[in-house]
Amino acid sequence: MEAILITGGAGFIGSHLVDNLLARGEKVVVVDDFNDYYSPKIKWKNIEQALKNHNFHLEQGDIRDFPFLERVFKRYPIKCVVHLAARAGVRPSVEDPILYEEVNGVGTTNLLELARRFEVPKFVYGSSSSVYGYTDQVPFKEDACADQPVSPYAATKRANELMCHAYHHLFGLKVVCLRFFTVYGPRQRPEMAIHKFTRLIDEGKEIPVYGDGSSKRDYTYIDDIIQGVVAAIDKDFDYEIFNLGESQVTDLLTLIRLIEENLGKPAKIKFLPFQAGDVPITYADISKAKKILGYNPQVPIEEGIKRFISWYKKEARDI
Ligand code: NAD
Numbered sequence: 001m002e003a004i005l006i007t008g009g010a011g012f013i014g015s016h017l018v019d020n021l022l023a024r025g026e027k028v029v030v031v032d033d034f035n036d037y038y039s040p041k042i043k044w045k046n047i048e049q050a051l052k053n054h055n056f057h058l059e060q061g062d063i064r065d066f067p068f069l070e071r072v073f074k075r076y077p078i079k080c081v082v083h084l085a086a087r088a089g090v091r092p093s094v095e096d097p098i099l100y101e102e103v104n105g106v107g108t109t110n111l112l113e114l115a116r117r118f119e120v121p122k123f124v125y126g127s128s129s130s131v132y133g134y135t136d137q138v139p140f141k142e143d144a145c146a147d148q149p150v151s152p153y154a155a156t157k158r159a160n161e162l163m164c165h166a167y168h169h170l171f172g173l174k175v176v177c178l179r180f181f182t183v184y185g186p187r188q189r190p191e192m193a194i195h196k197f198t199r200l201i202d203e204g205k206e207i208p209v210y211g212d213g214s215s216k217r218d219y220t221y222i223d224d225i226i227q228g229v230v231a232a233i234d235k236d237f238d239y240e241i242f243n244l245g246e247s248q249v250t251d252l253l254t255l256i257r258l259i260e261e262n263l264g265k266p267a268k269i270k271f272l273p274f275q276a277g278d279v280p281i282t283y284a285d286i287s288k289a290k291k292i293l294g295y296n297p298q299v300p301i302e303e304g305i306k307r308f309i310s311w312y313k314k315e316a317r318d319i
Helices: 012-023 040-046 066-075 090-095 097-117 152-171 193-202 222-234 252-263 287-293 301-316
Strands: 003-007 027-032 056-060 078-083 123-128 175-180 206-210 239-244 268-272
Touching: 003 012, 012 027, 012 040, 012 222, 027 066, 056 066, 066 097, 078 097, 078 222, 090 097, 090 152, 097 123, 097 152, 123 152, 123 222, 152 175, 152 239, 175 222, 193 206, 193 252, 193 301, 206 252, 222 239, 222 287, 239 287, 252 301
Parallel strands: 003 027, 003 078, 027 056, 078 123, 123 175, 175 239, 206 268
Antiparallel strands: none
C-alpha cells in the first residue's frame, strides 16, 4: 500500500493528522527529529496510540539531512507528502533566524526535491497566517498577501510557498499550501498562548501579556484544521493556497476571560511591551477554502476553549 508521509507527525497538528489517517486505514510514515524546542516527552505521548498500529511507521531524523530523507523515500512508495515539520513560533525566530532558515527553508526544499525525484503525486504544505504580516485589509484573502513578512518565521513560511510554486511550475508537482490560523486544542504546543496561559493561571502564576491585550487572533480548533488538511489530501489541485481559519476574531483579554471561566481561577496579568515580530490581528477570509476545498469549520472559540481546558485537566496538568 502506498503511504502518506507526514513530516513533523509527532507534533501538535501532525499527530492529530496521523490519528485521523490511521483511523481510515491509511499507511502513514512519520518523519520527526523529536528536537527539544519543547519537551520530546510530549511528542512521544502524542504518538503513543499510533505506535501500536501496524500501519504506522516512524522514521526518526532531521529534514535537513538529505541522505536520511532519501532513504525514507526509497523505503516507502509515497502517494502524498504532508509537510508540517518546522521550527514554529514567531518570537524564537527573531532570536535565531539562521536556524529557522535552515530547518524551514532547506528542510522544505529537500522534501520538494525528493518529491520530484520520486514522482510523488501530491505535496501538502503547512503554511501560516503569519505570511500576511501587518495589513489593515481584513479579513485576509489568499491573493492579497503583500509579501512583507515581519519575522524570520513568517519569511520562511512565505518563501516555502514560493518554492512550492517553482516546483509546480518547473516539474508539475501538485501542491496545496494551507495557511493555518493560530491552531489550538488538545496537544497544543506548550509555549503557545492558550496552553501557556492555562498552565500559568492554573498554577496561580502571572501571565505575560505583550501590548495592551487588544491584539486579535483568529483561533482555529484542531479538528477543523484536520478536516481541511484531509480535504487537501483527498482533492486534486495543481497549485493552490487556502486559508484555514475560523473566520472569527477574539482579542487577548476576551481569550483570557474564557480561560478563567473554564478553569474557575482568576488570571494575574502582567502587561509587557508589544513584541517585535508580532502582528496586531490575524483574520481569515475562508470563502475560497469553503467553496473549493469543502472546508467547513465547526468549533467556535467558546466551545473550543471548553474542550481544551477539559483535556488540560485530564491529560496535560502533570506533564
Ligand atoms: P510542532 O512543533 O508541535 O510540530 C512540528 C514537529 O516537527 C515537531 O514534532 C518537531 O519535532 C518536528 N520537527 C521540527 N524540526 C524538525 C526537523 N528539522 N526535522 C524533523 N522534524 C522536525 O508544531 P505545530 O504547531 O504542530 O505546527 C505544525 C506546522 O504547522 C508547522 O509547520 C507550523 O509552522 C505550522 N503552523 C502551525 C500553527 C499553529 O497554530 N500551531 C499556525 C500556523 C502554521
